[in-house]
Each structure stands twice: as structure tokens, then as C-alpha cells.
Amino acid sequence: MRVSAKLDKINGHILQACQKVNRSPEDIKIIAVTKYVSTERAAEAVAAGINNLGENREEGLLAKWEVLKDKPDWHFIGTLQSRKVKNIIDKVAYIHSLDRLSLAQEINKRAEKTISCFVQVNVSGEQSKHGIAAEHAIDFIKELAQFSHIEVAGLMTMAPNTEDETVIRNCFRRLKELQITIQRLEMPHAPCRELSMGMSNDYTIAVEEGATMVRIGSALVGEEDEQVQEVQRR
Numbered sequence: 001m002r003v004s005a006k007l008d009k010i011n012g013h014i015l016q017a018c019q020k021v022n023r024s025p026e027d028i029k030i031i032a033v034t035k036y037v038s039t040e041r042a043a044e045a046v047a048a049g050i051n052n053l054g055e056n057r058e059e060g061l062l063a064k065w066e067v068l069k070d071k072p073d074w075h076f077i078g079t080l081q082s083r084k085v086k087n088i089i090d091k092v093a094y095i096h097s098l099d100r101l102s103l104a105q106e107i108n109k110r111a112e113k114t115i116s117c118f119v120q121v122n123v124s125g126e127q128s129k130h131g132i133a134a135e136h137a138i139d140f141i142k143e144l145a146q147f148s149h150i151e152v153a154g155l156m157t158m159a160p161n162t163e164d165e166t167v168i169r170n171c172f173r174r175l176k177e178l179q180i181t182i183q184r185l186e187m188p189h190a191p192c193r194e195l196s197m198g199m200s201n202d203y204t205i206a207v208e209e210g211a212t213m214v215r216i217g218s219a220l221v222g223e224e225d226e227q228v229q230e231v232q233r234r
């Protein structure tokens with residue numbers, strides 16, 4: 001299926017979710033996560049009107065950046081090793097995975113302008129998940145004030161891998177509550193206006209709970225449909 005057709009569907013679902021909770025769809029940005037797909041497919045997403053692309057590895061980001069350059073805004077959404085920061089820092093608009101001081105230090109050192117960062121929070125406490133524990137997030141963000149090139153644009157989380165909608169919803173809700181607490185502190189380096197949450201399987205729940213950026217991969221740029229059709233044709 002073409003990206004544009006998938007995008008129409010997703011926009012429809014986002015609109016529905018917004019109507020449920022009285023939000024405006026304009027307040028939600030779709031990040032197309034292109035980590036599993038080709039540069040051509042990423043280009044198709046940009047042509048379909050998507051201005052934000054997400055990659056979780058340096059190699060993938062650089063390969064696609066070579067072709068698409070600054071046409072879209074680039075979001076680094078994966079675990080970021082400090083030694084890789086210098087290779088991606090001048091290409092990304094947002095880093096979604098800030099979760100430790102050593103990484104903040106490296107970003108601050110390499111950046112030539114202010115970098116919008118999301119503090120990744122491990123709300124669910126699952127061991128497999130990266131991110132800082134929710135109870136440490138505020139102290140961590142306070143410490144980030146020392147880094148002049150870092151702005152805490154918002155918080156990011158990944159919901160637990162479960163079918164249980166209540167568990168997912170509670171995770172997003174807790175991130176929203178944490179955002180409100182942080183906003184009340186009115187720290188100049190941490191306006192924390194954004195919430196990066198929701199993926200292919202749970203973005204409508206995330207929108208209902210206050211997401212301003214949803215990171216959608218398979219449901220938006222996935223090529224599985226075509227593959228299935230190919231197999232059937234053979």
C-alpha cells in the first residue's frame with residue numbers, strides 16, 4: 001500500500017482520537033519511523049507530505065540523510081552511544097533518547113546550536129526498556145540546566161509490550177502527569193511542551209492521553225502488504 005493511503009488512514013484515526021478528548025489534530029506531529037525501510041520508501045513518505053522522519057541507528061540516518069538531506073526534520077529515536085553523537089549531531093533536529101548525563105555532556109560538547117532533546121522515561125519500569133526511571137526524571141532534568149546547548153523539549157516513552165490497553169494508557173497518563181509537574185517548575189532550559197509517545201499499535205491511545213508527537217513505523221511506511229501480495233502472485 002502506498003504511504004499516502006496509509007497516511008490518510010492514520011490521519012483519520014488521529015482525528016477520531018482527537019474528537020474523543022477535544023484536541024486539535026494540528027497539535028499532533030507524525031514522525032515516520034523509517035528504520036526498517038529503504039531510502040526510496042522514506043522519500044515516498046516525504047513526498048506524501050511527512051516532514052518528520054525518525055531513525056534509531058546512525059547508519060540508517062546517515063544513509064537516508066545523504067539522499068533526503070534537510071528536506072524533512074530528522075529525529076533520532078534510538079539508544080544513542082556517546083561516541084556516535086558527533087556523527088549525527090549536525091543532521092538531527094531532535095534527539096528522543098536522552099537518558100544519562102554522560103550523553104548530555106557529549107551532545108552539549110558537539111552541538112553548535114541548541115539541540116531539542118526529549119528525556120526518555122522508563123515509565124513502565126520494564127528492565128528491557130531504556131530510559132530514566134520516572135522518580136529520577138525531575139532531578140535529571142534539573143541537572144541538564146548546566147548544558148547550554150540542550151533544551152528539554154519534552155518527554156518520551158515507550159509503552160510496555162502488551163495487549164492490555166489499560167496498562168498502555170496508564171503508562172502514557174503517567175508521562176503526561178510528569179510533564180505537568182515539570183512544566184510547573186518553569187525551568188528556562190526545560191519548557192517540556194512535547195510528549196513523544198505512541199507507535200503503530202498504540203498511537204490512538206497516546207493521542208487521547210496527550211501525545212504531541214507520535215512515532216509510527218510499520219503502520220505508515222511498512223511494506224509488508226506489498227510483500228504479501230507478491231507472494232500470492234507467485
Ligand SMILES: *Cc1c(COP(=O)(O)O)cnc(C)c1O
Pocket residue numbers: 033035056077078158199200201215216217218219
Ligand atoms: C521502531 C520504533 C518506533 C516505531 O515502531 P512501529 O511499531 O513500527 O510503529 C517508534 N519508536 C521507537 C523508539 C522505535 O524504535
